[in-house]
Amino acid sequence: MATFASNPTAPEDDDGYRLWLRYEPVTNAAIKVEYLKYASFIANTEKGEITGSALKELQTGLKQLIGKRVPAITTAGSRTGGVVFSLKPATGDSAAKEGYQIQPVSGNIVISAQSERGILYGTFALLRHMQMQQPLKNLRISSTPKIRYRMLNHWDNTDGTIERGYAGGSIWKWYELPERVDPRYEDYARANASLGINGTVLNNVNASARFMSQEYIGKVAAIANVLRKYGIKTYLSVYFAAPKTLGGLAGSDPLDPNVRAWWADKVAEIYKTIPDFGGFLVKANSEGEPGPQDYGRTHADGANMLAAALKPYDGIVVWRAFVYKADPDADRFKAAYEEFVPLDGQFDPKVIVQVKNGPIDFQPREPFSPLFGNMPKTPLGMEFQITQEYLGFAAHAVYEAPLFKECLESDTWVNGQGSTVAKVIDGSLHGYERTLIAGVANTGSDRNWTGHPLAQANWYAFGRLAWDHQLSAEQIAAEWTQLTLTRQIKSREHIVKMMLRSREIYIGYNTPLGLSRPWMGVHFAPEPWQSRGARPDWTATYYHRADSAGLGFDRTTSGSNALSQYRPQVQAQWNDPDKTPLPYLLWFHHVSWNKKLGSGRTLWDELCHRLYSGADSVSWMQQQWELARNDLDTRVYADVAGRLKVQRREAIWWRDAWLLYLQTFSRQPVPASLTPPDRTLEEVKKSVNIYLMR
Ligand code: GCW
Secondary structure: OOOOOOOOOOHHHOOOOOOOOOOOOOOOHHHHHHHHHOOOEEEEOOOOHHHHHHHHHHHHHHHHHHOOOOOEEOOOOOOOOEEEEEEOOOOOOHHHHOOEEEEEEOOEEEEEEOOHHHHHHHHHHHHHHHHOOOOOOOOOEEEOOOOOEEEEEOOEOOOOOEOOOOOOOOOOOOOOOOOOOOOHHHHHHHHHHOOOOOEEEOOOOOOOHHHHOHHHHHHHHHHHHHHHOOOOEEEEEEOOOHHHHOOOOOOOOOOOHHHHHHHHHHHHHHHHHOOOOOEEEEOOOOOOOOOHHHHOOOHHHHHHHHHHHHOOOOOEEEEEOOOOOOOOOOOHHHHHHHHHHHHOOOOOOOEEEEEEOOOOOOOOOOOOOOOOOOOOOOOEEEEEEOOOOOOOOOOOOOOOHHHHHHHHOOEOOEOEOOOEHHHHHOOOOOOOOOOEEEEEOOOOOOOOOOOOHHHHHHHHHHHHHHHOOOOOHHHHHHHHHHHHOOOOHHHHHHHHHHHHHHHHHHHHHHOHHHOOOOOOOOOOOOOOOOOOOOOHHHOHHHHHOOOOOEEOOOOOOOOOOHHHHOOHHHHHHHOOOOOOOHHHHHHHOOEEOOOEOOOOOEHHHHHHHHHHHHHHHHHHHHHHHHHHHHHOOHHHHHHHHHHHHHHHHHHHHHHHHHHHHHHHHHOOOOOOOOOOOOOOHHHHHHHHHOOOOO
16 A cells, blocks of 8 residues: 555554554644644645655555645745644755754644755654654754664665565565556654665665666666665675676686776666665675685775775665674674774775674674674764574564663773773764664564564664664664554553563573574574584584583683774673673673672572573463453554564573583582473474475
8 A cells, every 4th residue: 555544544443554653643632622623724835756645655544644634835935734844955965954843833743954854844743743742833843854864774685585584575576667656655764764764775685696787777667766765775795706606707816907897887887777776775795695715805895895896876885794604713793893894995986894793693682793893994884684594584583672772882992991892983082074873674474564563663673773873772672662562551561572672681691691592403493512513613512612611602812812902991891700790791701600700609590590481471471461452453563472472481481492502511400499401402402303304
């Protein structure tokens, strides 16, 4: 459906499609009277596409919120009682240009901005305010994004599948593009624009060269035409070896003039079809993908070649730092730093290096990547993973804002205290002109977009934090719950409480005390025993290092010394096992089973307690959800209740797998206060093997 107005979903039977843009009728009578006072007209002098979208959205929203079709006029003149879009001359930097102000001025609500995008974002902010039934009197909002490029990365493939996607197939229908343009693209754009997201990479970083073909550029252009109306630029992931595989050249050496000419021509071709094309995202020399190192060149050589091709245009190169070699003696933790820090200062100004939040791979909890702060001459962008690859797919409820915030607020100490990761990526620490934050999308073709209804909150939270990383996880959860699930305060409180604790609960049964699990294999199932793989760092045992002496990865001077990649103040937090906060303990230390921890328990006992309390707390989450039941749509209630049952079962599965497996090393009983698992290790292994069977 092109707009929700044409086909509203009945509130008592919500299928989740409308996300946080439900525009449910205002129920507070006094508020409704006030809103009607500003509903005589919407004045939009601009003829632009983006303000046109803002106008349409506001009309749709008001129609549903207060039941009135508000007419559009071009100028307010002396009229009062309406909403006025006011576009001002641009003065500030790129980010400032996208900000907006909303305030009452002589009897109207005025949304002013320095760009059409600003007007659109202001309109969505006003609608958010109204959906929450807040008064307009004394309304004064002034908001500017802190980061310039706020993007989603889709890991979507040409065949309609999504790498690490858990909500159906891709929403991009390559086989029917460009002729048929699915109306869903517009609703996708609306949802993103409502958060201030202004860029999207359509395809997987494990990229197909096909996207550089004329045929696919035409398909991409059809999507770009829709996204553009909502201020979203379209980007593509590139296959580094495309000059060879698609262009028929002898190789793809970034310093070869023929290769450079191929890219320059390709870029010109793209811009002819998509004049506002955003640029490229590149995964190179990582997990088997081709890259400049295949020709003895560096990441900088590769990125700069693409930057040169993009030179005549506005587009940028986003080069990923997710690299690690298959070296059995190395610590994967250190790999990105080792490869990238020496290149600081060598990248073209059009290049942004995109760094995953942690040094390994989107684990439920990781220390921040040591790259942040250590490349002062190179703009570093943040890559978060919204899709729940390591967070229980679409079965477990894990609210991610606390994870994002934890990383953003970490102090790198590179310029003294307060040099947070947020200040690195928003440019304030090193004065980067181009700043970026990206989220690996969790959207798919499921009717409710994200599979798990509560996973919508993760898309929402990413977008809100991309705009303003100072918002709190709690504020965002409260906002989202109110917009999406219920306006009833008590029920909202239960849900927010559950969301805020959900990540710690998950960590409790999944990776307590700083364990990690980036192993290959079933990927959603516990397999801590997995010790064979194509590479050593694709096994579970590589990461947890359990043995008869203890558990955990020694990254101090007596081990891999990965800690040396951080500033001394950061090292001081983590290099002494007696002082390391328990959530990070096993990230940095191999700890003996009987060591007494700060909690007063031994490592083994603490581990058991955390695994149990994590799994048990899922029942607590179920109770919170139950308490909100009467204020929830029946379909959404039932969907989440069902998924929580799965989560409870799988939480016990994880608990038992870790516990029974690690017990073969610790050789200690489960503490007396806990009821031991009612199955054997062999039985748990069998239950996992079912998922490996053909
Ligand atoms: O998290 C890992 C995933 C891969 C992914 C890779 C990456 C797109 O398991 O599926 O590939 O990271 O980020 O490149």
